[in-house]
Amino acid sequence: MMSRPEVLFPLFAELETLSGVGPKTAQHMAQLGIVAPRDLLFTLPHTGIDRALQETVDGVGLPTTVTVIVKVGAHHPSRNRGGAYRIHVEDAQTSFQIVFFHGRSDYLQRVLPQGSTRVVSGKVEMFDGTVQMVHPEYIIPEEEISDIPAFEPVYPLTAGVTQKTMFKATRAALKRLPALDEWIDSGQKTKEEWPDFAVAMQTAHTPKSLEDLSATSAARTRLAYDELMAHQLTLALARASERRFPGRASVGDGRLQARVRAALPYALTGAQERSISEVAQDMAQDVRMNRLLQGDVGSGKTLVAFMSLLIAVEAGGQGVMMAPTEILARQHLEGLQPLAESAGVVLEILTGRDKGAERRAKLEALQRGDIQILVGTHAVFQADVHFADLRLAIIDEQHRFGVRQRLELGKKGSAADVLVMTATPIPRSLALAQYGDMDVSVLDEKPPGRKPIKTALVSTGRMDEVIERLRAVMAEGRQCYWVCPLVEESEAVDLTAAEERFKRLRAALGEGVVGLVHGQMPPAEKDAAMARFQSGKTGVLVATTVIEVGVNVPNATIMVIERAETFGLAQLHQLRGRVGRGSAASTCLLMYQAPLSETGQRRLEVLRETEDGFRIAETDLQMRGFGDLIGTAQSGVPRFRIADMERQGALMAVAQSDARKLLAEDPALDRPRGRAARVLLWLMRQDEAIRLISVG
Structure with a gap:
């Protein structure tokens, strides 16, 4: 097995080797998935605070963060313990109060001595007609003003890790950025005007404005591409190693x-x-x-x-x-x-x-x-x-x-x-x-002869009408599915929901015509219940989501999905596809609990408007996001730290063709760009891929 290239050693050292990171902080950072300086670099700020020096707090739209030079006036310690300790200060045009709760007099006299000049930076708001800055984030002498970043990046945090810690730690990690050879195709890089890797990292961590923080900025796009490229290189290597298995030519004569x-x-x-x-x-x-x-x-x-x-x-x-x-x-x-x-x-x-x-x-x-x-x-x-x-x-x-x-x-x-x-x-x-x-x-085309499925939204308040509808459909000899909601907390709750529904439908529609299938059943019982429904012995099948993908009962023409708003769009589309398999017109009833949220409404309406699964899946991706859509169970999909699959899906296609092209031209990755790509794989922790090269 090849070992990690030396140029990356500083990025994969222990976190404690960074200034300002002790064992305790390192433990907390691990909660964010940060275990080496490299991971800090790939944890980008999600927003920023403008801390550019201003002349006065007067006239700025409150509440907002302001950095201003003040002359410190009188201290007014709180009369009761834990109350507000107020300090009167003046900037170039107006006066306001700096407020501390649980303020210790000796400490505050030391950092804000009366008569001194200080730079303070913090959130300023109006309280009871008075302008106040509560617990400033920065209080420093004028000559140290350069310690306050004009635009401060804000990082994702976890218990025990503050913004200051993250800021210091990322600065220390940035100092370790090595100069790396370029792995991106030079034509692609020039066309997109992407910076070098190290420059992109520096820029992403030292934004000058909110624009620099957007996913579309050149620096961030480049870093997202690096992640996608490493992922696609891994897949391309896997594909190449599978292709090394000789196949056999099978030619049919038709x-x-x-x-x-x-x-x-x-x-x-x-x-x-x-x-x-x-x-x-x-x-x-x-x-x-x-x-x-x-x-x-x-x-x-x-x-x-x-x-x-x-x-x-x-x-x-x-x-x-x-x-x-x-x-x-x-x-x-x-x-x-x-x-x-x-x-x-x-x-x-x-x-x-x-x-x-x-x-x-x-x-x-x-x-x-x-x-x-x-x-x-x-x-x-x-x-x-x-x-x-x-x-x-x-x-x-x-x-x-x-x-x-x-x-x-x-x-x-x-x-x-x-x-x-x-x-x-x-x-x-x-x-x-x-x-x-x-x-x-x-x-992406449907064979002729499939009837469209009518999709309707009904609120759970109209349950009795829906049951009547089922009775009428069954009288014509047709069958129905009734899918019960998924209760996340526990399968036991799922079960009672399904059993309650089963009892209510059985009471309304008669013994023997309603079947039940749920996840806790022994497989043989589940098969038997499905078989009774398939052969037409039962007219209604009550089920938790385990109506097998692909189960085919052409005689079933109604699909009722209870609490449809709790399901994913793709899942609803799959369930709806269980009906409409015969010659009769079919209906899917999406039962929701009122009131529906705006997004809930939009999602169910998409289903009502279209039967195109690809359009539905695209909508689902936009609305729910990448992580939710695939669910954590589908571990086939990587979690990217920078790349945003919803917005940067198109980059993935470029990365795929680039990765395949690179391997076609340099299968062993030992030309200059190929060697740079190996470093990228190590940098992105793609151990699988590295194993594939070394085996190859």
């Missing part, structure tokens, strides 16, 4: 695909055709495919997946399609069965339910190559599962499978191509952050 096309009652959309040809091109190369197929609810991903599996079969091999749960695996089986029949290929399913002789028979057929396409759950990972010639592995719903499992599956077919499908439309900037090591195909 005969099986042609049979399926002939059997379909409609033509494929342009987006489907484009995605299939992107997959075919990847599979034809002798490096391993690593592609993400991103499609909105109802955009026809299953068909693209099946055509891709057929390429593997046409090339003389096998394909596997993995789903996160038994229900989804069975559903894929049902969806693919008719397609497999029209193509004349052998399709089988393997899940944890297969036992004994039946399982053995399947495994043997798989090993002989008699089963051409296998649908399964993670049971496919088990050691005794062997393929005759696995060419393509498709993984459904990415976030349920870790990268490790992607690799496990790859081992089953030493050179199998990998296609990951996700039904969650992700804004482009986020997709690049999360799946930057993959190539992305997007399905």
Whole structure:
């Protein structure tokens, strides 16, 4: 393993080596994720205070911070303990009071002796008709005026760390900035007029005005780009190291695909055709495919997946399609069965339910190559599962499978191509952050024949009307989902909410027609309840959010989401996509608790206006921000300290193409710019990437 370059040693020393930082302060700073001088540098001020010297407090718009030279007059100690200690002072034009609570007379006589001249800086406000400065932040003799920054940066703090401490510590860290070689493409840097790294850091920590603090200032944009570039370099290295695994060229002759096309009652959309040809091109190369197929609810991903599996079969091999749960695996089986029949290929399913002789028979057929396409759950990972010639592995719903499992599956077919499908439309900037090591195909058109879903907002006060509506719909033989709110505090509360709703609906609609699914249920019970709903035995399914992504009940035409304002937009869009899968018109009722906040209202209205998942995801990103949108659970996405994904998403795309270009020109990163990029990776703590280079 290569070791950290010496030029960075000062930035990665102990915090206590900085002047003004003792062991106690260092402990507090760790709460902010600051454990080395480097982290202080990447903790930028979020606002600033104008402390430029003014002539007088007279006429400035109060309350505000003022720095002014005063002549100190009489002291008026407080009459009762802990009361206000007032000092009369005069500036060039007017007089005002400096006020201290719990002021100690001996101390105040020393720092503000009567008759002296001092520079004071602090917040000035009007109180009972008197102008006051309470507890000034600075009180210094005139000759030390340069100690007060004309524009003082304000840092994020934590208990035990003051602004003064942060200011001093960051100044000390700035003194350690080394001169580093440039890792940014020179054309890019010139075009954007970005400063050098060290200059950008100095500027970001010594703003002259509020403009300097904005994310769009040249210094901050450059530092944000450095973060994104390091992240994209890591992903590009991961991609390059995956590509070092020799793949196998699988070239289909199209005969099986042609049979399926002939059997379909409609033509494929342009987006489907484009995605299939992107997959075919990847599979034809002798490096391993690593592609993400991103499609909105109802955009026809299953068909693209099946055509891709057929390429593997046409090339003389096998394909596997993995789903996160038994229900989804069975559903894929049902969806693919008719397609497999029209193509004349052998399709089988393997899940944890297969036992004994039946399982053995399947495994043997798989090993002989008699089963051409296998649908399964993670049971496919088990050691005794062997393929005759696995060419393509498709993984459904990415976030349920870790990268490790992607690799496990790859081992089953030493050179199998990998296609990951996700039904969650992700804004482009986020997709690049999360799946930057993959190539992305997007399905952004809907196949003909899908009916739009009517979306309406109703307040919880109208619950009885909604229940009546369900009764009418069920009388026509249709089915309904009822999603209960997510109560963050505890799953137990979630459970009572769902059970209460279940009891109320059962009382209103009759025994036996209402089912219940929630997170605490044993999987077998959950499956059984879902199966009863799928087969039409129950008319209403009450659920916490675990209505599996992808569950397909074409007969369900109403989706009620209770307390819709507590869900994320993307999640609401996913839930809504559970209806509208059949030939009948469908409705989604968003029940909210009045009064709705302004943003709550705006979010629900976006859903009412559009069914375009990508537009909804973009809105969600703008409204809720990056961190909330992905949720902390999705650890695939880095937390950036400077880069702001909502506003700087476009930089991410530039960083990605730049990182890939750099690696294409200098795969071992040993030319000058490549060596500078290695330093950047160390600077950004991208240890993974560094391991990948040293292995390479």
